[in-house]
Amino acid sequence: xxxxxxxxxxxSKEAQTLIRGNxxxxxxxxxFDELKGKDVVVxxxxxxxxxxxxxxxxxxKAMKDRGLAVNLNTxxxxxxxxxxxxxxxxxxxxxxxxxxxxxxxxxxxxRSTPKLEKVHEAVFHLLKARGETRDTRIGVSFVVEEINRHxxxxxxxxxxxxxxxxxVAEAYISKEMIKERLQKKxxxxxxxxxxxxxxNNGNTPLCCWDGHGMTKVGNVFKTSIKDVWHGEExxxxxxxxxxxxxxxxxxxxxxxxxxxxxxxxxxxKGDVLIRRSPLLTYYNRIDRLTTWKFGKGSQVxxxxxxxxxxx
Numbered sequence: 001x002x003x004x005x006x007x008x009x010x011x012s013k014e015a016q017t018l019i020r021g022n023x024x025x026x027x028x029x030x031x032f033d034e035l036k037g038k039d040v041v042v043x044x045x046x047x048x049x050x051x052x053x054x055x056x057x058x059x060x061k062a063m064k065d066r067g068l069a070v071n072l073n074t075x076x077x078x079x080x081x082x083x084x085x086x087x088x089x090x091x092x093x094x095x096x097x098x099x100x101x102x103x104x105x106x107x108x109x110x111r112s113t114p115k116l117e118k119v120h121e122a123v124f125h126l127l128k129a130r131g132e133t134r135d136t137r138i139g140v141s142f143v144v145e146e147i148n149r150h151x152x153x154x155x156x157x158x159x160x161x162x163x164x165x166x167x168v169a170e171a172y173i174s175k176e177m178i179k180e181r182l183q184k185k186x187x188x189x190x191x192x193x194x195x196x197x198x199x200n201n202g203n204t205p206l207c208c209w210d211g212h213g214m215t216k217v218g219n220v221f222k223t224s225i226k227d228v229w230h231g232e233e234x235x236x237x238x239x240x241x242x243x244x245x246x247x248x249x250x251x252x253x254x255x256x257x258x259x260x261x262x263x264x265x266x267x268x269k270g271d272v273l274i275r276r277s278p279l280l281t282y283y284n285r286i287d288r289l290t291t292w293k294f295g296k297g298s299q300v301x302x303x304x305x306x307x308x309x310x311x
Contacts, residue, residue: 002112003110003111003112004110004112005110005143005145005171006047008047008211008212021199021200021201022053022200023198023200023201023202025055025058025059025062027202027221028059028062029062030221031198031220031225032062032063032066032068033066034224034225034226035066035068035225036066036067036068037067040068040069041068041069041070041071041093041094042063042068042069042070042071043070043071043072043073044056044059044060044063044070044072045072045073045074046197046211047211049074049075049077049078050072050073050074051074051078051079051083052078057086057090060087060090060092061090064090064091064092069093069094069293070092070093070094071092071093071094071095071096072087072092072094072095072096073095073096073097073098073141074095074096074097074098074122075097075098075111075113075119076097076098076099076118076119076121076122076123077113077115077118077119077122079097079121079122079125079126080125081125081128081129083125084122084125084126084128084129085129087126087129087136088126088129088130088133088135088136091135091136092136093135093136093137093293094136094137094138094139094291094293095126095136095137095138095139096138096139096140096141096165096167097119097122097123097126097138097139097140097141098111098140098141098143099111099116099119099120099123099140099141099142099155099159100141100142100143100148101116101142101148101151101155102151102154102155102158103116103151104116106147106148106151107119109147109148110143110145110147110148123138123140123159123162123163124162126138127162127163134288134290134291135291136291137164137165137288137291137292137293138163138164138291139163139164139165139166139167140155140159140163140166140167141166141167141168141169142155142156142166142167142168142169143169143170143171144168144169144170144171145171152168155168156168156283160272160283160285163285164284164285164288164291164292165282165283165284165285165288165292166282166283167280167281167282167283168280168281168282168283169260169279169280169281170279170280186244186246186256186258187258187262188238188241188242188258189207189241189252189255189257189258190258190261190262191207191208191209191258191261192206192207192234192237192238192241193238194261195207195208196208196225196228196229197210197211198220198225199213201219201221202219202220202221202222203216203218203219204216204217204218204219204220204228205217206233206234206237206249206251206252207251207252209255209257210251214251215251216233217231217233217234217237218231218233218234237249237252257279259277259278259279260277260278260279260280261277261280262277262278263275263276263277263280264276264277265277268286271285271286271287272284272285272286273286273289
């Protein structure tokens with residue numbers, strides 16, 4: 001779809017040649033084997049639509065056969081009733097459908113397609129397939145840009161009636177947010193401690209926002225995930241962040257996206273638990289918190305919310 005805001009697919013066609021390729025199943029299973037038994041979540045598609053890969057089911061099954069927690073993001077356009085059932089049957093832990101709009105016209109601007117009804121159908125296919133079970137967390141997401149900001153409240157109010165959670169995020173490249181971001185005292189970026197992006201050839205960039213592989217801290221096929229994660233390049237970047245020497249990490253120098261996961265605010269409004277960072281907000285249905293299986297705050301249970309206070 002080449003969404004204009006996408007830092008990877010929204011670029012020129014020439015740039016696409018840098019990231020084309022496929023990690024074969026045998027290679028992928030080596031990584032899954034290393035992760036087996038670890039407290040990690042695998043997002044199997046990175047910047048691309050997972051359902052475009054016709055054998056994606058083999059990869060997803062391989063992950064779940066090893067007991068890995070799996071999180072998927074989809075644009076919903078290929079989500080049929082059959083696919084929805086397969087996702088639920090595999091007990092994929094979490095899936096979010098990216099929508100970003102409440103009208104066809106806006107959807108066409110922000111996601112290069114007017115097929116709003118089809119995307120809505122994708123969500124309801126998933127909800128129908130899941131039924132009363134709670135093995136899979138189902139949510140929708142809205143990336144805020146100036147062109148769709150006026151639809152945000154309506155989007156949240158509509159979808160929170162149906163799904164387990166609504167995710168609202170400021171666009172990664174958002175000029176109107178720069179001043180606000182720069183006003184906050186910078187902290188070490190949580191991405192360096194929580195997230196690893198692995199390209200199809202095994203190369204590992206410093207940051208998950210480096211979709212084009214401009215940086216490289218190692219290759220998981222030449223060594224291992226553990227060796228790269230604790231490698232010299234990663235530790236050096238963490239040290240510079242911890243000591244406030246952000247300029248010594250060129251990729252991070254002018255980035256203020258470290259605030260995205262700086263969740264400092266939580267509140268309850270009605271039956272919804274709202275968690276906010278300066279760039280990201282989650283609206284969580286309290287009656288479906290049991291689908292929230294991983295991540296900070298996943299220990300929050302329904303009976304702990306009776307006093308309507310959240311730390």
